[in-house]
Amino acid sequence: MPTDPADLLRQRGYRVTGQRLTVLRAVSGEPHMTADAVAETVRAEMGSISIQAVYDVLGVLVDVGLIRRIQPAGSPARFEARVSDNHHHVICRSCGRVADVDCAVGSAPCLTAVDDMGYEIDEAEVIYWGRCPECRSQARG
Ligand SMILES: [Zn+2]
Numbered sequence: 740m741p742t743d744p745a746d747l748l749r750q751r752g753y754r755v756t757g758q759r760l761t762v763l764r765a766v767s768g769e770p771h772m773t774a775d776a777v778a779e780t781v782r783a784e785m786g787s788i789s790i791q792a793v794y795d796v797l798g799v800l801v802d803v804g805l806i807r808r809i810q811p812a813g814s815p816a817r818f819e820a821r822v823s824d825n826h827h828h829v830i831c832r833s834c835g836r837v838a839d840v841d842c843a844v845g846s847a848p849c850l851t852a853v854d855d856m857g858y859e860i861d862e863a864e865v866i867y868w869g870r871c872p873e874c875r876s877q878a879r880g
């Protein structure tokens with residue numbers, strides 16, 4: 740499996756474009772970005788790009804497996820370049836801040852469902868909801 744993003748894109752039949760690489764770099768630079776935030780970062784680097792174009796590129800990168808989409812209930816999708824370690828997320832109910840939570844000890848035990856109902860399971864999407872330290876201290880103050 741090639742680790743060079745350009746190789747991966749080519750292997751899946753996608754052209755390697757400056758836009759795709761710039762979006763990938765933006766997502767790698769700051770985890771859990773929304774598409775809007777990605778668009779802002781990309782614009783700062785390469786000038787105008789429509790939000791639709793950003794969504795298209797993000798879709799390609801997710802498809803190729805270079806980035807991962809997190810879709811928390813009731814909030815916009817987030818994107819991150821930390822893929823394939825099946826880590827989880829903790830999300831603040833107040834400010835929406837997202838943090839990574841490593842999968843519980845060992846190699847992704849959550850993938851071993853108590854009863855897999857005959858499915859071949861390859862991902863366990865776990866989101867912990869709560870309130871982040873900053874929101875907690877604000878509530879106290
Ligand atoms: Zn918060």
Ligand SMILES: [Zn+2]
Pocket residue numbers: 770771819821826827828838839
């Ligand atoms: Zn993450």
